[in-house]
Structure formats: structure tokens, C-alpha cells
Amino acid sequence: MRQLCKGNVAIVKGAVLAGCGAYYGYPITPASEIAEYASLLLPQVGATFLQAESEVSAINMVYGAAGAGIRVMTASSGPGLSLMQEGLSYIAGAELPVVVADIMRGGPGLGNIAPEQGDYFAVTKGGGHGNYRNIVLAPASVQEMATLTMLAFDLADKYRNAVILLTDGFVGQMMEPLDLEMIEAKPPEKPWAVKGTKETRKSLITSIHLTPDELEAHVRKLEAKYKEIERNEVRWETYRAEDADVLLVGYGIVSRVLRTTVDLARQNGVKAGLFRPITLWPYPSQALREAAKRCQRVLTVELSTGQMVEDVRLALGDSKPVDFYSRVGGNVPTAEEIFAEISAHLPALA
Amino acid sequence: MAEARGKVEIDQDECKGCSLCVESCAPKVLELRADLNHYGVHPAEYKGDGCNGCGICFYVCPEPGAITVYKMAKTPATEVADAATV
Numbered sequence: 001m002r003q004l005c006k007g008n009v010a011i012v013k014g015a016v017l018a019g020c021g022a023y024y025g026y027p028i029t030p031a032s033e034i035a036e037y038a039s040l041l042l043p044q045v046g047a048t049f050l051q052a053e054s055e056v057s058a059i060n061m062v063y064g065a066a067g068a069g070i071r072v073m074t075a076s077s078g079p080g081l082s083l084m085q086e087g088l089s090y091i092a093g094a095e096l097p098v099v100v101a102d103i104m105r106g107g108p109g110l111g112n113i114a115p116e117q118g119d120y121f122a123v124t125k126g127g128g129h130g131n132y133r134n135i136v137l138a139p140a141s142v143q144e145m146a147t148l149t150m151l152a153f154d155l156a157d158k159y160r161n162a163v164i165l166l167t168d169g170f171v172g173q174m175m176e177p178l179d180l181e182m183i184e185a186k187p188p189e190k191p192w193a194v195k196g197t198k199e200t201r202k203s204l205i206t207s208i209h210l211t212p213d214e215l216e217a218h219v220r221k222l223e224a225k226y227k228e229i230e231r232n233e234v235r236w237e238t239y240r241a242e243d244a245d246v247l248l249v250g251y252g253i254v255s256r257v258l259r260t261t262v263d264l265a266r267q268n269g270v271k272a273g274l275f276r277p278i279t280l281w282p283y284p285s286q287a288l289r290e291a292a293k294r295c296q297r298v299l300t301v302e303l304s305t306g307q308m309v310e311d312v313r314l315a316l317g318d319s320k321p322v323d324f325y326s327r328v329g330g331n332v333p334t335a336e337e338i339f340a341e342i343s344a345h346l347p348a349l350a
Numbered sequence: 351m352a353e354a355r356g357k358v359e360i361d362q363d364e365c366k367g368c369s370l371c372v373e374s375c376a377p378k379v380l381e382l383r384a385d386l387n388h389y390g391v392h393p394a395e396y397k398g399d400g401c402n403g404c405g406i407c408f409y410v411c412p413e414p415g416a417i418t419v420y421k422m423a424k425t426p427a428t429e430v431a432d433a434a435t436v
Contacts, residue, residue, distance in 0.1 A: 003434050013431040037435065043355075043403075046424040182428040 005178035007145045007171045008033035011075065011101055013180065014149030016041050019187045020099075021070040022048040024061035026080060029113040030169035031103035034075035055080040059087030059100075066096035067205035069193030071153055075101035077169070078119050079110065081127070088162055089128030092222070093207025097156035099149065100134075101165040103172035104252075104303075106330045114330020115169035117252060120307035123166050124281040131219050133226045135163040135233065136280040138251040142176035148278075150185065157188050159229055166280060168303060170253035170332060235278035236287045240266070244273025246342055247295040247320075249288070249312055251277050253332060254301050260335040265342055272342065280308070285315035292320050297345055299323045301338055303331075356403020357420045358396040364416035367391030371407035371417060380407060 005013070011034050015023070023038040039049040048065075052058035058074050065072040076084065081102045091098055104119045106112040121127075124136050135155050137148045145167070152163040194203045209215035240262050241247060248258040255276040265272035275291045277284050292298055298320050300309040309324045316322060325341045327333045358380065360371075365387065371394050372380045379400040382392040403421040411417045 001432050001434070005435065009435050013435075016427045016431045019427065040435075041430050044425045044430045045427045046421060180431060182432050184427040 002177055002179045004175055005142055006033060006175050007139075007142045007167070007173060008075075008103065009037045010142045010145035010178050011149045011165065012037040012041055013178070014146035015073055015099070015153070016045055016047075017146075017180065017183065018150045018153040018185045019071050020047060020073055020153065021187075022050075022061075022065045022072040023074065024050050024052050024058045024065070024072070025074040025076065026052050026055050026058050028077045028080050030105055030115070030172050031075050031077045031080075031101065033172070034101060034103070055083035056087070059084040059091075062098050062100075063087055063091055063094070063096060066091070066098045067094065067194050069190035069195055071097075071099075071157070071187050073099040073101070073153075075103065077103050077105045078107045081119060081122065085122070085128040087128075088134065089130050089132060090207050091162050092128070092132030092134070093130065094205050095160040095222070096162070096205065097153075097160050098162050099152045099156055099165070100162060101149070102167070104166065104168045106328070112330055113169065115171075115253060115303060115332060116328055116330060117168055117254070117303040117307070118305075118328070119166065120280065120302075120304060123164050124283075124311075132222060133161075133229070133281055135159070135161055135229060135282075136166050137163060137235075138278055138280050139165060139167045139171060140252055140255045140276065141171070142174065142178050145171065146178060146180055153185070153187075155233060157190075159225060160192075161225070161229070166252075168252045230282040233279060234282050234284045234287065236284040237276050237278060238291055239274040239276070241273030241275055241291045242294075243271055244295050245271040245297070246345075247273050247275055247292050247298045248301065248338070249275045249277075249298060249308075250301045251280060251308065252303075254303060257333060257335055257338065258301060261338045261342070264335050264339050268339070270339075270342060270346065277308075283311045283315065285311070288312065288315045289319070292316055295320065297321050297323060299325060299338075299342060299345070301325045301333065303327060354399065354401055354422060356401040356422050358401050358407060359418045359420070360394050360396060361416045362387050362393045362395070364413050365391070365393035366413060367393055368412065369394065370410040370412070374406045374410045376404060376406065377402055
């Protein structure tokens with residue numbers, strides 16, 4: 001049924017359809033509705049909702065449930081994600097399939113409860129200790145909050161890896177039409193899990209490998225897995241990028257503003273286009289290079305003081321000039337504001 | 351009343367009649383029986399209707415194995431996800 005739905009609630013609906021069997025979490029604005037609706041909807045389908053005493057315990061409950069072979073998720077915002085980083089490192093070491101939603105708010109520290117994108121480094125580059133990667137998906141609409149959550153559970157099980165939904169308080173709090181195909185996913189069999197049965201007696205969930213050779217073999221195995229993910233799971237979308245002179249790059253709510261900016265710029269005779277990464281790790285570097293081939297300048301816009309722009313510059317090298325524009329603290333730029341920024345660079349366009 | 355989401359079974363021979371489950375039951379569907387069990391106490395009993403399967407009685411009960419809670423009435427995921435929420 002087509003319905004009006006809030007972004008955070010759409011995550012829970014996606015989780016319900018994905019066969020999520022447990023949610024452990026601690027509420028935090030602007031992610032609280034995820035816990036609220038998980039507590040409302042999950043028990044109806046026979047799944048568990050439990051409010052932990054902190055994010056530290058929540059992520060370790062997630063570790064336990066994932067080790068028992070259950071589809072499991074948690075959600076938080078920046079301060080909570082910081083507390084979960086130790087657990088996420090252990091989850092990577094033990095190769096557990098978990099889904100975590102990070103509805104970014106202003107930081108550092110307590111910051112405020114308005115939308116920002118300052119968790120990009122912490123989530124895409126690690127955050128916890130050791131050699132590991134999280135798959136990071138960046139929803140930009142209420143519809144995607146649900147569909148990418150379902151994808152997140154599939155990817156988590158496919159690779160036995162943590163998948164983080166990274167979006168901002170704007171996408172979490174806004175309401176839009178949601179139209180889901182009502183099909184219940186069938187979670188795969190997990191013979192490696194510890195289920196307290198005779199068959200899984202020899203299963204072992206651990207991240208400790210004391211001898212150097214053993215740990216190196218394990219880390220190399222993880223490395224090979226991450227390479228495979230980089231080959232197979234890169235996702236992105238473009239909007240009017242084919243003939244663009246100025247290529248705008250942004251994710252989450254920013255990509256929505258940039259889409260309007262593209263139309264506004266074209267109405268004013270400037271050929272702008274949009275490149276929007278959907279996976280932030282693996283980053284769609286190759287696709288960005290392709291999309292930027294024709295353009296003269298690239299403008300990255302973020303609600304941070306410059307985090308994703310490093311991946312953009314890494315992808316493009318010296319081949320294109322990369323400009324950067326940002327608002328922080330909970331302010332979100334308007335299309336007019338970004339167009340003014342484009343116009344400032346216009347003399348540089350041939 | 352809506353369809354019951356759970357039911358409780360209380361082993362009448364294990365119950366020591368402390369009434370912790372009766373006190374903690376949110377829908378108030380447990381009570382102490384008027385008669386005595388073999389310990390000589392009034393054992394707790396399920397009234398037979400209205401249990402929501404929350405399991406709080408199980409967690410507060412000091413007697414291992416005295417209370418069993420069954421979670422029932424699972425709604426299809428497609429129905430739950432499709433219901434309008436505001």
C-alpha cells in the first residue's frame with residue numbers, strides 16, 4: 001500500500017520484511033523512532049525488541065544474536081555510534097552479519113540533534129581498531145530507508161559482514177510516500193552459527209587468533225572478502241550527468257538538494273549534473289571517474305567540513321579540479337545557495 | 351478483547367505462592383488460587399485469557415521451571431509492514 005511514512009519508521013518496515021528477528025538499542029534523537037517502532041512492530045511478528053542500558057551493551061547483544069544466526073539490527077546517532085565502535089570491530093573480526101543504522105546528527109561530542117554528515121570518516125574508514133571494513137549504504141529518501149535496509153540484511157548475510165546505513169537526521173525525520181512490495185524475505189540457513197544444537201556444536205564465533213600466522217591468515221581472508229565486495233557491490237546513481245560541465249557530488253539529504261540545484265542551474269544556462277554514491281564503502285570511484293570524464297569542474301557538497309571530498313579527490317586525482325562547499329551545525333544549504341557557489345566558479349568554465 | 355498474544359503455564363507443584371508474578375503482570379491476568387498446593391501455599395494461576403506473552407512473570411519467578419510463557423498470534427510480516435503508521 002502506498003502510504004505516508006517517516007524515514008526512521010521505513011527502516012523498521014524494511015527490517016520487518018527482511019525477517020529481522022531481533023533489535024537491541026538505546027534511543028537517541030534523531031534516530032529514536034527506529035527504536036520506538038521496532039518496539040511496536042517487531043513483537044507483532046514474533047521478533048525480539050530489547051532496550052539495552054547503553055549502546056555498548058546493545059552492540060554486544062547484536063553480536064550475540066548474530067552469532068546465534070538471527071537477523072539482527074540496531075540503530076543510533078553519532079554519540080551512540082562512537083560507543084558501538086569496539087563492538088563493530090569485534091563483529092568484523094568474528095565475521096558476523098549485522099545491520100546498524102546511523103542517523104547522523106551534529107557533532108563532535110553532544111553537538112546537537114540537527115542533521116549533519118560528520119560521521120563519514122568514523123563509519124566508512126573504520127572507527128574501531130584493526131583491519132576491517134563495513135559496507136556503508138547511504139539512503140536519500142524514505143523509500144530507500146526501507147529498500148536499502150532490506151538490501152543491508154541481504155549483503156550482511158552474503159558476506160558475513162556489518163552493513164551500516166549512513167544517513168542524516170533530515171532523511172530520518174522527514175515524511176514521504178512509501179510504496180513497498182509486500183514480500184517477506186526468507187533469511188538464509190547459517191550452519192556456521194552457534195544455535196545450541198548438536199549440529200552447530202563445533203561452530204565457533206570468535207575474533208581472537210593468538211599466533212601471528214593464524215591471525216595473518218584470518219586478516220588476509222578478510223582482505224580478500226573486502227576486495228570481493230569492492231568488485232561486486234558498488235552502487236551509485238547519476239542525474240543529468242551525461243553532458244554536464246559541472247558535476248555535483250553529494251549523498252543523503254544533500255543529494256536531494258543537489259538534484260534541485262541541477263535543474264536550477266540548467267534553467268540558468270549552466271549544464272550541471274549529479275553524481276550520488278549509494279555505497280559509501282565501497283566507494284564508486286571508477287563510476288565517478290567515468291561520470292566526471294566530460295565535465296570541467298567537480299563540486300562536492302557535504303554537511304561536514306570535508307570528509308567524503310577526500311574520497312572524491314582520491315578517485316579523480318589531478319584529472320579534474322574538485323571544489324568543496326559545506327554547511328554544518330544542522331544547517332542545510334538551499335539549491336540557490338549552492339547555485340551561487342557554482343556561479344562563483346563560472347569564470348573558470350571555458 | 352483482541353486475540354491473545356500469549357499464554358502462561360504455571361506448575362502448581364513448583365509454585366511457592368510468592369505472588370511476584372501476580373504483582374508484575376501488566377495485563378493482570380494472573381491470580382493466586384483460593385485453595386492450597388502440596389507446599390501448603392496458594393499457588394499462582396493463569397486466569398485463562400488476556401496474556402500478551404511479555405514474559406515478565408517468567409523473569410520475576412524465583413522458581414526454575416515453574417512458569418512457562420508461550421508467545422502466540424504471530425502476525426504476517428507483510429501485514430505489519432503494510433499497516434499505516436504515523
